[in-house]
Amino acid sequence: MVVKNICCIGAGYVGGPTCSVIAWKCPDIRVHVVDKSELRIKQWNSEKLPIYEPGLEDVVKECRGRNLFFSNDIEMAIKEADLIFISVNTPTKTYGIGKGRAADLKHIEMCARKIAEVAEGNKIVVEKSTVPVRAAESITHILSANTRPGVSFQVLSNPEFLAEGTAVENLLHPDRVLIGGEESVEGDEAVAQLTWIYNHWVPTEKIITTSTWSSELSKLASNAFLAQRVSSINAISALCEATGADVSQVAVAVGKDSRIGSKFLQASVGFGGSCFQKDLLNLVYIAECLNLPEVAMYWQQVTDMNEYQRTRFAKRIVECLFNTVTDKTLAVFGFAFKKNTGDTRESPAIYVCSHLLEESARLNIYDPKVECKQIEHDLTSAAVTSDPERVQQLINIYSDPYEAVKDAHAIVVLTEWDEFISYDYRKMLSVMKKPAFIFDGRKILDHEALIKIGFHTETIGKRFSRNTLLRASGDHFPSFSWTL
Ligand SMILES: NC(=O)c1ccc[n+]([C@@H]2O[C@H](COP(=O)([O-])OP(=O)(O)OC[C@H]3O[C@@H](n4cnc5c(N)ncnc54)[C@H](O)[C@@H]3O)[C@@H](O)[C@H]2O)c1
Known part of the structure; x- marks a missing residue:
């Protein structure tokens, strides 16, 4: 044939x-x-x-x-x-x-x-x-x-x-x-x-043939290993914030080891997408059914760490904004689970936004590719809220990021879209409430430059030292104490 x-x-x-x-x-x-x-x-x-x-x-x-x-x-x-x-x-x-x-x-x-x-x-x-x-x-x-x-x-x-x-x-x-x-x-x-x-x-050398079962398990194992790397570096990011180490520097140093490699070592607000979570849970379930509880617990921890990272980031936003975001406006940049896709399945943005909505924040959301209807659907679904009408009142979807930041107390970056890097943040700052905060959940922005123009800047796996803040911000050095 x-x-x-x-x-x-x-x-x-x-x-x-x-x-x-x-x-x-x-x-x-x-x-x-x-x-x-x-x-x-x-x-x-x-x-x-x-x-x-x-x-x-x-x-x-x-x-x-x-x-x-x-x-x-x-x-x-x-x-x-x-x-x-x-x-x-x-x-x-x-x-x-x-x-x-x-x-x-x-x-x-x-x-x-x-x-x-x-x-x-x-x-x-x-x-x-x-x-x-x-x-x-x-x-x-x-x-x-x-x-x-x-x-x-x-x-x-x-x-x-x-x-x-x-x-x-x-x-x-x-x-x-x-x-x-x-x-x-x-x-x-x-x-x-x-x-x-x-x-x-x-090329033939890239085509691997195996038994059917090895092939099926290899796919689950690959996704589990990838997700595990993200959770591993995210666990280290929490340690960095607590100690003053910088997770980016740690990731470079760790990734230089050829046995480890540098890919998938970017700390962030967590992994998302339709596959990692689902395939990990599936692997855990299979291990449990096969009476391998230690194996199940091991992989379960990878998804638990992801949940911890999203929650930790949302809590940090609330803490930094003087322990309340009630009626404060936060501009959310990015809703897709990663850049260059409009897919929002299991996006960390859904979880972070839902935490902030629970705290009664008003969210002005902008994403270059995700449809307005999709964002509304994700945030009002039964899995996310028991009060969709309230959520509907608290969210506004924007097609222009410069409009989204007007009168906002903070910008929250939740997807690593390239265009976010080149925005005119000085212009954005001028229309925001002061002190203006920026929370970079993807570690893509130039933090020192943001501090210099007057943003109170927070990111994953890094605490800005007093010296960095003084060097970068000059007159803008914050007069209140930081809650890192
Ligand atoms: N999305 C990814 O990045 C990715 C990567 C690798 C593997 N996978 C796996 O590939 C599979 C598909 O994922 P996806 O993201 O393309 O899903 P998807 O939801 O985007 O697409 C699945 C499509 O199948 C259709 N469908 C469902 N049942 C049908 C039926 N009985 N007859 C005809 N059509 C039917 C649905 O209408 C839908 O359009 C999943 O098992 C997923 O885990 C996904």
């Missing part, structure tokens, strides 16, 4: 960019991305794509209508395909057994059942969604229990490692592509087919 037609079920942050890049790099293959959401498909077929990723629009525009198609015709796409990617969401369960921890596999199961129902001929089914170990086994079970004569399936695991904000770059130049398959002649053949697709642009 030579793969000529690919179907991808799930046109989200993974399915959309992954299949756009496959279509771009494999002009000999027809790629059909399908989704149950009519709105999402409409957006993929429009001028304004449903997700923002640098470089994605150009790829889609080049391939759409040529060998890349988006539709809601799931059955037709399955029938026509030789290979089917399952790229649907696998969120944390919000009900029943494993609530709040286990991955909810209902969408995966629905896909498997739909494939079994309508497929004709032989198909390779590729699990691209992040799933618990041995999920492929369940998919195989469902498929084989419902297989009709003349139909056969091979199930592969091919987890996606792209990071939002750099998805196209990551897909074009992956560190590795991981393919897990069944150890059999048919399994090897299916792995070879998927390898052939990636070989259109990915």
Whole structure:
């Protein structure tokens, strides 16, 4: 079999960019991305794509209508395909057994059942969604229990490692592509087919093949390790604030060790996104189910540290603003969970804002890419507040950061957007209430320059010494005592 037609079920942050890049790099293959959401498909077929990723629009525009198609015709796409990617969401369960921890596999199961129902001929089914170990086994079970004569399936695991904000770059130049398959002649053949697709642009030495279970677990383990690094440096940031050390300096010194490396050692207000928290909780749950409580506790601590960091930052804002933010206006810069994406899932901004709203702060929120409706939805959802009307009264969403800071007591930076670095903070200061504060939760601003122009500046993992303040601020040196 030579793969000529690919179907991808799930046109989200993974399915959309992954299949756009496959279509771009494999002009000999027809790629059909399908989704149950009519709105999402409409957006993929429009001028304004449903997700923002640098470089994605150009790829889609080049391939759409040529060998890349988006539709809601799931059955037709399955029938026509030789290979089917399952790229649907696998969120944390919000009900029943494993609530709040286990991955909810209902969408995966629905896909498997739909494939079994309508497929004709032989198909390779590729699990691209992040799933618990041995999920492929369940998919195989469902498929084989419902297989009709003349139909056969091979199930592969091919987890996606792209990071939002750099998805196209990551897909074009992956560190590795991981393919897990069944150890059999048919399994090897299916792995070879998927390898052939990636070989259109990915060198063979970057394509790793493993057993299905190793592949599934490697994805969870990778996210757990990445999240662990963020929590580790964030734990050190708390020590820095308590001792006077500077976490940036510590991170450089630690990262110079080639056994450790320098990436993912940036202290911040915490990690976010749809994956880290969910995959960590899933790993913890799996360990508990396998009666490995020590393993579960170890990884649980990584997510607990993340929660601690967000809460610590919110508390510090309140403390610095003379222990009350009630009726004070805070300009929030950034709501996406990281720069270069409009995705707000598990964004630290949601948690920090909700703490501040609990304290009755008024929030003027600005983000370059997140839609106003999304911010309102996130802050008024039942998981965040029991009083959505009150929250609605306390928040204002702005499309101009200079408007957002008018009469504000403080600026709170919660996403590391590049544009925040080059704002005219002198101009902003002139329209803010005094003393004006800035809380840099991403460590991206020039703190000494801000102190110099008169901002009371706070950041993660660093306490400005009296000497720094005197040197930088001259006449503006604060006359009140700092509560660090
Ligand atoms: N977002 C990331 O950065 C990222 C990175 C690597 C892996 N992953 C994993 O990839 C998977 C997908 O993540 P995502 O961020 O793309 O999710 P998403 O929510 O953006 O997209 C999932 C899409 O699947 C669709 N869908 C759900 N059930 C369906 C069904 N039965 N039939 C048709 N369509 C259906 C939804 O409508 C949605 O559009 C998850 O398992 C996630 O953990 C995500």
